[in-house]
Amino acid sequence: MDIGKVIGTVVATRKDPSLEGTRLLIVQPLDEKHNPIAEPLVAVDTLQDAGVGETVYFVTGGDAVGVQPGKRMPVDVAIVGIVDSVTLIEELN
Amino acid sequence: MDIGKVIGTVVATRKDPSLEGTRLLIVQPLDEKHNPIAEPLVAVDTLQDAGVGETVYFVTGGDAVGVQPGKRMPVDVAIVGIVDSVTLIEELN
Amino acid sequence: MDIGKVIGTVVATRKDPSLEGTRLLIVQPLDEKHNPIAEPLVAVDTLQDAGVGETVYFVTGGDAVGVQPGKRMPVDVAIVGIVDSVTLIEELN
Amino acid sequence: MDIGKVIGTVVATRKDPSLEGTRLLIVQPLDEKHNPIAEPLVAVDTLQDAGVGETVYFVTGGDAVGVQPGKRMPVDVAIVGIVDSVTLIEELN
Amino acid sequence: MDIGKVIGTVVATRKDPSLEGTRLLIVQPLDEKHNPIAEPLVAVDTLQDAGVGETVYFVTGGDAVGVQPGKRMPVDVAIVGIVDSVTLIEELN
Numbered sequence: 001m002d003i004g005k006v007i008g009t010v011v012a013t014r015k016d017p018s019l020e021g022t023r024l025l026i027v028q029p030l031d032e033k034h035n036p037i038a039e040p041l042v043a044v045d046t047l048q049d050a051g052v053g054e055t056v057y058f059v060t061g062g063d064a065v066g067v068q069p070g071k072r073m074p075v076d077v078a079i080v081g082i083v084d085s086v087t088l089i090e091e092l093n
Numbered sequence: 094m095d096i097g098k099v100i101g102t103v104v105a106t107r108k109d110p111s112l113e114g115t116r117l118l119i120v121q122p123l124d125e126k127h128n129p130i131a132e133p134l135v136a137v138d139t140l141q142d143a144g145v146g147e148t149v150y151f152v153t154g155g156d157a158v159g160v161q162p163g164k165r166m167p168v169d170v171a172i173v174g175i176v177d178s179v180t181l182i183e184e185l186n
Numbered sequence: 187m188d189i190g191k192v193i194g195t196v197v198a199t200r201k202d203p204s205l206e207g208t209r210l211l212i213v214q215p216l217d218e219k220h221n222p223i224a225e226p227l228v229a230v231d232t233l234q235d236a237g238v239g240e241t242v243y244f245v246t247g248g249d250a251v252g253v254q255p256g257k258r259m260p261v262d263v264a265i266v267g268i269v270d271s272v273t274l275i276e277e278l279n
Numbered sequence: 280m281d282i283g284k285v286i287g288t289v290v291a292t293r294k295d296p297s298l299e300g301t302r303l304l305i306v307q308p309l310d311e312k313h314n315p316i317a318e319p320l321v322a323v324d325t326l327q328d329a330g331v332g333e334t335v336y337f338v339t340g341g342d343a344v345g346v347q348p349g350k351r352m353p354v355d356v357a358i359v360g361i362v363d364s365v366t367l368i369e370e371l372n
Numbered sequence: 373m374d375i376g377k378v379i380g381t382v383v384a385t386r387k388d389p390s391l392e393g394t395r396l397l398i399v400q401p402l403d404e405k406h407n408p409i410a411e412p413l414v415a416v417d418t419l420q421d422a423g424v425g426e427t428v429y430f431v432t433g434g435d436a437v438g439v440q441p442g443k444r445m446p447v448d449v450a451i452v453g454i455v456d457s458v459t460l461i462e463e464l465n
Contacts, residue, residue, distance in 0.1 A: 007274060008218060008273050008274040008275050009272075009275065010189070010269060010272050010273075011270045011271045011273070012243060012267040012268060012269050013268075014235060014267065014268040015233075015266060015268070016232065016233065016266040016267060019266060019267065024187075024243075026218050026272070026274065039217050039223055040218045041188060042187040042188060042243055043187060044187070052275045053275075075187065076187050076246055077187045
């Protein structure tokens with residue numbers, strides 16, 4: 001479960017039938033202070049709601065498969081929420 | 094299965110319906126000597142019991158999906174225990 | 187979910203029965219600017235449509251298992267789409 | 280599937296109900312020549328048989344979930360065998 | 373899905389019952405030019421056919437679990453094919 005910023009889109013007309021109608025977005029992973037970490041990745045926008053420039057949180061791996069009930073998609077990164085705020089309460093000593 | 098310290102919270106009002114009512118916490122992974130390792134990550138608190146500043150252990154990957162029986166959540170990091178103590182008995186020679 | 191370029195093929199006559207009839211391709215992972223990142227890997231071409239030199243997107247991990255309905259294959263990298271274009275709309279500031 | 284040495288224990292009284300009665304051990308991953316590699320991790324001892332100082336092999340990821348039939352545990356590292364010997368037959372040329 | 377060379381064996385008499393009768397091999401991962409990459413790992417030989425010195429391809433993660441129909445094994449690396457040849461057709465420009 002990670003936080004990232006939507007920075008672009010991917011267009012693909014030939015694809016697995018179960019992916020028809022889904023949007024593919026490029027997400028730049030961020031750390032908890034909103035600095036970029038790791039490489040951008042391609043995520044399915046299961047909320048159908050994430051816009052370019054927004055901060056989202058996403059899941060990776062097998063979990064991303066089940067995000068749409070009754071529809072098993074070959075997906076391994078899925079946007080599952082839009083982040084309103086991140087609060088760091090306790091720093092490590 | 095890793096150990097970490099809860100250092101903050103994430104607020105997200107728009108999210109996957111199956112995530113309604115869950116708490117999202119920021120966890121700093123620690124090694125067995127309680128030094129920070131790797132980037133903090135966002136975890137679902139399935140115990141509904143972990144407070145900021147506490148040491149927890151968490152699971153990642155597909156396993157985290159099944160933590161709430163009968164409810165499949167798009168989750169890939171889940172807090173599953175509060176750590177009382179870590180004992181290093183044998184060092185490697 | 188990552189983007190890559192097909193750069194070669196793997197031939198294997200002795201293999202798990204569930205893999206009979208599948209094509210194995212070597213894919214070089216690319217970042218969103220089409221620069222190579224990480225090591226090439228071996229992917230199953232579930233579209234039966236990806237040619238050498240094409241840009242594809244692929245999934246990894248447990249998700250890749252379910253790509254052919256009714257047929258559970260021991261697969262952990264699967265090509266699920268051919269990329270037409272990648273658009274970077276917003277750079278991080 | 281990796282090899283490691285048991286070097287300590289973790290005590291946690293508050294935890295996910297499905298984890299009651301399991302032992303949590305700290306395992307130092309080793310390479311095939313018994314040198315430590317990577318960070319120690321917390322593993323469930325599903326054999327109920329691994330002692331501190333023993334060399335074990337363990338699985339990670341979703342596979343670790345199913346190690347106890349009929350009991351789905353939120354587990355991502357599980358000890359599944361005690362290693363008697365490791366034999367390196369062929370070095371790479 | 374990766375390519376590797378079988379370089380040794382692991383003997384373990386005490387192990388999870390579902391692993392009885394399986395062979396454990398040490399596999400050195402190779403890149404597409406047959407150079408060693410990453411650490412050797414322990415794989416289950418589900419083909420019962422891979423010999424020391426042979427080039428194999430293997431899967432990792434949850435996919436490896438289902439390689440033997442009707443038998444769920446706690447396995448996360450499984451050999452699923454013997455490689456005859458690897459052909460690099462197109463280099464990246």
